[in-house]
Amino acid sequence: MTGGRKDGRARLTRPEGATPVVVLVRPQMARNIGTTARAMANGGLYDLRIVAPRDGWPQADAYPAASGADVILDDAQVFDTVEAAVADCHRVFATCPRPRHIVIPVRTARAAAEDLREIASRGLRSAVLFGPERAGLENEDMACADTLVRYPLNPEHMSLNLAQAVMILAYEWWTAAEVTPPRALMTNETRVATKGELEMFLNRLVGELDATGFLDNLEKRPGMVRNLRHWFQRGEVTEQELRTLHGVVTELSRGRMRRGRPDVAAPWTEPGADGI
Incomplete structure (x- = not known):
């Protein structure tokens, strides 16, 4: 999937290989279907299937909410039943706030994404069921699934709208294969200074x-110097920041000399050291 276009429609292309199918079971509002498509596009998911939408399909109101992910809505498939929607799938996951007296594997969204990646790596098709906005999936819907997905959120307020639920899974699916380092230091045109x-x-x-x-107190001097060193050593100071600090020290030294204190430490002569 690539960036947006001037007409506001995202230039989305179907990802290579098998990706999970998002199945919305009896969705009630066009806007929710549109925001689901937007969430899918963010997570690199493309296949949307809709089971028995309350107001039929297609629905014009879904498109503004998709924020340019129109192609996902254009290619969405509609089915009368969950069984029909997942008939060509090899594995079916179902999002559920709580298991209902059944024996079945349960995954968090992160673990489910790892499973979905493994399934896709074998060329198998998987689907994830998301229930209606108000009541969620019914027992008959979950009977079509072989794995449940639960989100470990605040137990005092586990309330997600449809697009949020899809976004969490889409995010975990994407990051399961994402190579961006979890931590980085942006240095722009400079670099990290050497020790x-x-x-x-x-x-x-x-x-x-x-x-x-400033360091005339001989008793306190070692601790003060040590604190200064620790302060600078614990961060990745950049070369440009050091140049700036050298410039600060140079100006402080000049100011001292203008005030009649000529004692000078070792001079700093590297070209450009005074510049910020």
Whole structure:
């Protein structure tokens, strides 16, 4: 799936390989079907099937809510029963707030996404059932499924609308194969400074602080220097940030000399060090 177009419709293409089918069972509002398509597009899901929609299908009101994911609505298939909607599937999952006295495997959304990825890797088709907005799936609907999916949310308020429920599963499906590092430092046009560069700055800073008399308390000096070093060492300071700090120290040193305190620590001579 790729980016949007000028007409507001997303340029969506069917992903390669098998992806889970989203099955909406007796949805009641066109807007909810549209926002479901939007959630599907965000998670890289394409196949939408609708079972016995209350107001029929297609419904014009669904399209504005899809936020450009029109092709998912255009290609949606409509069925009279759940059995017909999943007849060509090899595995069927059903979202359910609580199991109802049945013996069946239960997964969180994350575990279900992992299972769905494994199923797709074998070229098998899977489906996930989502029930009507008000009451959810009925026992007869869940009888078509071999696995239940429950979302571990706040037990005092486990209330999701249809699109939110689809979005959670779509997100887990997408991130199960996503290669983006979970943590990163954006450095733009600079880079992380080396320990050597950081040590050079710290030595210069301590020298200037000695020259100003800030570290004259010999009893406290080791702890104060150690705190300064820990402060800079625990983060990934960039090369540009060090240049800025060198510029700050240079100006402080010049100010001290203008005030008649000529004691100067080791000079800083690297080109551009005064620039910010």
